[in-house]
Amino acid sequence: MAIEAYGLQDIKKEIQHLSAPQLAELVLRLARHKKENKELLAYLLFLANDEIAFIEQSKYEVGMMFYIMPSRAYDAAKVLRKILRMVTKLSRFSGSKNVEITLLISFCHxxxxxxxxxxxxxxxxTILIRQVEKIGKLISKLHEDMQFDYLNDYNQLLNAADDKLPWFNKLEYTL
Known part of the structure; x- marks a missing residue:
């Protein structure tokens, strides 16, 4: 017998009819099944209120992963992909484009x-180029006031990449 998958609207309606202890039991049961569910629940309970601290903690973790990165190119590419998976997961937890842009700019630096x-x-x-393109797309989707805030950081990133990498052409990515 297969369990039918219900839509989010149906689940939302059912959850509204549950008491607080029943809801707590369901959340804890859900958290037991997957590590990512526990991480999301921990973010929502402990870190969601302080976005700045979350960003700083995430930058620190990413920086530590870079610090221990191997020197061989193939292994370094694998570690970079792992770091990007972590950055993507942290961005999804927050649900904020601002957090995603900040973490991606930090990744590129x-x-x-x-x-x-x-x-x-x-x-x-390719890893760097794709992230620079992604940052550009995310910035262009923001409100004009927010775009202005991030354009300076983005342009600094482009200048730094153009200075340090002979194969990088900042004119291709300028907004």
């Missing part, structure tokens, strides 16, 4: 600092 610039391994280059 760490990339420029820790990745060996002499290596011509194409997957390493």
């Amino acid at each position: 760490n990339y420029l600092e820790y990745v060996d610039r002499r290596v011509s391994y194409k997957p390493l280059r």
Whole structure:
């Protein structure tokens, strides 16, 4: 017998009819099944109220992963993909484009600092290029006032990449 998958609206209606103890029991049961559910629940309970502290903590964790990155290009690309999965997960937890842009800009700055610039391994280059493109798209979707706040950081990132990487052309990514 297969369990029917209900839509979010149906689940929302059912949840509204539950008492607080029943709801707490359901949430705890859900948290037991997957590590990501526990992490999301921990974010919502302990970190969602202080977005700035969450961003700083996330930047620190990402920076530590960069610090221990291997020097071989193939292994470095694998670690960079792992870091990006973590950044994506943290961005989804917050649900905020501002957090996502801030974490991606931080990722790119760490990339420029820790990745060996002499290596011509194409997957390493592609990782940075895709993130720069993603940041540009995210900024263009923001309100004009918010765009202005992030354009300065974005342009600084482009200038730094253009100075440090011989294969990077900032004119291709300028907004």
